[in-house]
Amino acid sequence: MTSSAPTAIVRDGLPEWLLPVRAAAETVRPEQLSRFLPPAEGGRHSAVLLLFGEGPTGPDLLLTERSKALRAHAGQVSFPGGALDAVDGDPQGSGPVAAALREAAEETGLDPSGVQVFATLPALYIPVSDFVVTPVLGWWRRESPVMPVDPGETGAVFRVPLAVLADPASRGRYRHPSGFTGPAFAVAGHVVWGFTAGVIDRVLHYSGLELPWDSSRQITMS
Numbered sequence: 444m445t446s447s448a449p450t451a452i453v454r455d456g457l458p459e460w461l462l463p464v465r466a467a468a469e470t471v472r473p474e475q476l477s478r479f480l481p482p483a484e485g486g487r488h489s490a491v492l493l494l495f496g497e498g499p500t501g502p503d504l505l506l507t508e509r510s511k512a513l514r515a516h517a518g519q520v521s522f523p524g525g526a527l528d529a530v531d532g533d534p535q536g537s538g539p540v541a542a543a544l545r546e547a548a549e550e551t552g553l554d555p556s557g558v559q560v561f562a563t564l565p566a567l568y569i570p571v572s573d574f575v576v577t578p579v580l581g582w583w584r585r586e587s588p589v590m591p592v593d594p595g596e597t598g599a600v601f602r603v604p605l606a607v608l609a610d611p612a613s614r615g616r617y618r619h620p621s622g623f624t625g626p627a628f629a630v631a632g633h634v635v636w637g638f639t640a641g642v643i644d645r646v647l648h649y650s651g652l653e654l655p656w657d658s659s660r661q662i663t664m665s
Contacts, residue, residue, distance in 0.1 A: 466650075489524060491576060523543070562580045
């Protein structure tokens with residue numbers, strides 16, 4: 444991450460359509476986002492970037508697909524992000540913002556100086572990996588080219604319109620062979636499920652962007 448990359452949260456100057464997202468992030472409680480809350484001590488601190496932009500078809504969200512060559516979570520859609528490093532700082536302070544921007548730059552080539560971080564969500568817990576994840580919310584104020592930097596790590600980088608994510612035709616539930624069942628999205632030729640889909644689902648809900656959808660609909664991998 445370059446020295447010009449922002450680490451402070453700046454809540455003002457957002458487009459009107461992002462204001463409900465900011466309001467939700469500032470008021471939502473951890474238990475409203477997930478039943479898995481961080482332990483009092485321990486856990487592997489990490490951060491992900493929810494980067495909201497305004498593309499040719501309107502407001503959108505940046506997502507990545509992990510390389511199919513990876514041993515863990517191969518081919519899974521995720522937000523850019525990863526574990527905090529020592530250089531990122533305090534996990535209770537600006538560390539998650541620094542980590543989310545640094546990892547996004549390393550994975551997608553994003554220029555972090557063009558991102559205005561406007562909020563963070565409460566830290567959430569992923570028991571299977573022992574990650575304590577802080578979702579960092581950013582407005583892509585000055586866009587830059589993005590693409591997989593290392594194809595061995597990132598298979599694809601793509602933007603999904605919020606209208607497509609909120610479309611009931613894109614929504615359903617996914618059942619993993621392990622027995623896990625949760626919200627899912629079939630978008631841009633990808634199935635988004637797991638932690639990423641859960642966060643998107645809750646952001647849409649508490650921002651008032653959610654439309655009625657059929658929770659009995661099953662989404663399967665192609």
